[in-house]
Amino acid sequence: MLEFTEAKTQRMIETQMGHRDSSKLISHIESFKPKNVLEVGCGYGRNLLLFNPKIKITGIDFSPSMLKHAKNFCKNKKNINLIQMNIVDELDKFKDNSFDVVFTDTVLAHIPDKDIAKVIDEIKRIAKLRVIIKEADKRKRKLFQILFKKW
Numbered sequence: 001m002l003e004f005t006e007a008k009t010q011r012m013i014e015t016q017m018g019h020r021d022s023s024k025l026i027s028h029i030e031s032f033k034p035k036n037v038l039e040v041g042c043g044y045g046r047n048l049l050l051f052n053p054k055i056k057i058t059g060i061d062f063s064p065s066m067l068k069h070a071k072n073f074c075k076n077k078k079n080i081n082l083i084q085m086n087i088v089d090e091l092d093k094f095k096d097n098s099f100d101v102v103f104t105d106t107v108l109a110h111i112p113d114k115d116i117a118k119v120i121d122e123i124k125r126i127a128k129l130r131v132i133i134k135e136a137d138k139r140k141r142k143l144f145q146i147l148f149k150k151w
Contacts, residue, residue: 025105025134026050032130034100040087040123041107045070045080053079058099060085088115091122103132 026047029037034055039047042059043066051057058081059074061067067084074080085093088111102123108116123131 022047022105023050025103025132029101029103029130029132030055032101034129036099038094038099038102038126040091040102040104040119041110042066042070042082045073045082047105048074048080049077051079053077055079057081058083060087062086087111087119087122091119091126094126096125097128098126100128101130101132102127103134105134106136108133108135 036056
C-alpha cells in the first residue's frame with residue numbers, strides 16, 4: 001500500500017485534492033437515510049465534514065499522517081470517530097452489518113490487486129444497506145461508481 005508522508009498529506013490538503021464530487025457523493029449516501037456510515041480510507045477527512053451531524057460517522061485509514069490531519073479537521077465534530085486500521089487485514093474487527101452504508105472514495109487504487117476482492121467482500125459483509133465504491137481510472141481520467149444493494 002502507498003504510504004502518505006507528512007509532506008504529501010499537507011499538499012493534498014492545501015490543494016483540496018480529490019474534493020471535486022465529494023458533496024454529490026455525500027448527498028447520495030444521505031439519500032439512504034443512514035444512522036451510521038463508514039468511510040474506508042478516509043484520508044485527511046474531507047468527506048467526513050460534509051455529513052449531516054445527526055449521522056454517526058466512522059472513518060478508517062492506515063496512514064498515521066492522514067489521520068493526524070483528519071483528527072485536526074474533525075476535532076469539533078462529536079459524530080465522527082477516527083480509527084487507524086489496515087483495511088486489507090483488519091476489517092474483520094467489525095461485526096456483520098455494523099454500518100448502514102460503507103463507502104470508499106478513490107481508495108482501491110492503493111490496494112494491491114491480489115487483495116481487492118477480499119476488501120470488497122469484507123466491505124459488503126459489514127454493510128447493512130448499501131456499499132458505494134467510487135474510484136477514478138487515472139489513465140482514462142474517468143470516474144466510476146459501483147453500487148451494491150444489500151441482498
